[in-house]
Amino acid sequence: MIKGFIFDIDGTLLDSMHVWSDADEIFVTRHGGVYTPELSFCIRSMTFEGAADYIRTSCGFDMPLADIVAEITDIVRRKYEEEIPPRPFVTETVNALYERHIPMCAATSNTRELCLPALSRTGLLDRLGFVLTCDELGVNKDDPVVFLTAANRLGLDVPETAVVEDAPHAAATSKGAGFFTIGVDSGCFGDFERLKDCTDMRITHFDELLTLI
DSSP: OOOEEEEOOBTTTBSOHHHHHHHHHHHHHHTTOOOOHHHHHHHTTSOHHHHHHHHHHHHTOOOOHHHHHHHHHHHHHHHHHHTOOBOTTHHHHHHHHHHTTOOEEEEESSOHHHHHHHHHHTTOGGGSSOEEEHHHHTOOTTSTHHHHHHHHHHTOOGGGEEEEESOHHHHHHHHHTTOEEEEEOOSSTTHHHHGGGSOSEEESSGGGGGGGO
8 A cells, every 4th residue: 555655746746847848948049049849858857957057068058057047947937936836636636645644745856946936835835744856865866866765754665655757767767666656647748658668557637646545
């Protein structure tokens, strides 16, 4: 039986994936570069600084990395603070899990600066025990230490912990480390089909999680 959950944030708890590709396009074209959707596809699994460095290198921008990070952050900050909603059925499901005293946390490749205001505004932050960010851990989600650290802080063993992810690379890492791994359809990049090969189950609606407890 599953005793706790580790949730991804972007594309899983929050309907925010389009914001990132929009920000990539705005930034690249603002500085005279040529944007293609493949750029956003390539950087989606990276940490924030890693993605900014990839943009700088691939587009040939002669800019300090810190300036790129700051500008992209400014582009998306308002969206997170004011607009981004939860994914369908997320609020209802997280509230139900909370009422059943199921331990929950979030692990994200996003920054704390961006995701916490959105989680707070939508009421999700109060339901989560804590939020881990890849930048703070110094790894990305190709490294199982993200999920192992989260499970340890939840006080749970790996096999009794479910990881809910929309990105195939992160789901593969979770499943490889022994977690019960659930793929969720974010509607982005056609990943739902790819999740079939690296998850224990896939869901299209968040309330399907309630059947696991």
